[in-house]
Amino acid sequence: MDTSLGNFIARLRAGVTTTSARETELIGARLATAVPDNTWVALRGDLGSGKTTFARGFARSLGVSGDVTSPTFAIFIPYDGSRRQLVHMDAYRLHGPGDLDSLMLDDCLRPPYVLLLEWPERLGDALPLDAWHISFESVDKSRRRIRIQNPAPFPD
Ligand SMILES: Nc1ncnc2c1ncn2[C@@H]1O[C@H](COP(=O)(O)OP(=O)(O)O)[C@@H](O)[C@H]1O
Ligand SMILES: [Mg+2]
Known part of the structure; x- marks a missing residue:
């Protein structure tokens, strides 16, 4: 990982304060360049804290065109990026990890992908151990x- 990206990750681990939605999008866009293939990224935070705004910037950075809005009603939405697939998921309406089985999420995840997950707490311990965790x-x-939380194994 290049030094400036490493510095950026280090700053996010300490916590960064954005002052506009645009700035939060830019953080998402930059972080997208650091997340390895086939990673789940958990976005934790109250309603209106900026999770979907962050996801929008992240998606743009992966080359997703068109609208990126809250997937609350669809539960998850797959997008084609230029090199990797993006799946944007909102678990708000799920009641536990058991609900995942009926969604056929696994059938939808096509490597290389990144899964952005809002309301990860709904899935309990169903998240992969190598998931990245970001709080808003x-x-x-x-x-x-915005802060990167542990556990999150980051490359140096
Ligand atoms: N610094 C900021 N970062 C992100 N969103 C912001 C910021 N300042 C104001 N906002 C506004 O807050 C709202 C965040 O909404 P959203 O991203 O949908 O949150 P969530 O997905 O966490 O519910 C948007 O209306 C956005 O314009
Ligand atoms: Mg949202």
């Missing part, structure tokens, strides 16, 4: 605190 917090109307 609303500081005020326009500021959001």
Whole structure:
């Protein structure tokens, strides 16, 4: 990983405060370049904390065109990126890991992919051990605190 990307990851581990939705998109776009293939990225935070905004920037960075909106009603939406598939999932309406079986998510994941998961707490311990975990917090109307949390094995 190049030094500036390494620095960026280190800053996100400490926590970064964005001051606009655009800035949160840019964080998502940059982080997308660091996430390895076939990784689940858990986005944790209250409603309106910026998870979907982050996902939009992430998607753009993977070469996804068109709208990227909340998948709340579809549960998950697959997108074709230029090199990898993006699956954007919102587990808000799920009641536990058992609900995953009926969704046939596995059939939909085509390597190389990245899965962005909003409301990961709904899935309990069904997340892969090597999932990345990112937290979002609303500081005020326009500021959001974004932080990479452990456990998350990052390349140096
Ligand atoms: N710094 C910021 N980062 C992200 N979103 C912001 C920021 N400031 C204001 N917003 C607004 O907050 C809302 C975040 O919504 P969204 O990304 O859908 O959150 P979530 O998916 O966590 O519910 C959007 O309306 C966005 O424009
Ligand atoms: Mg959302």
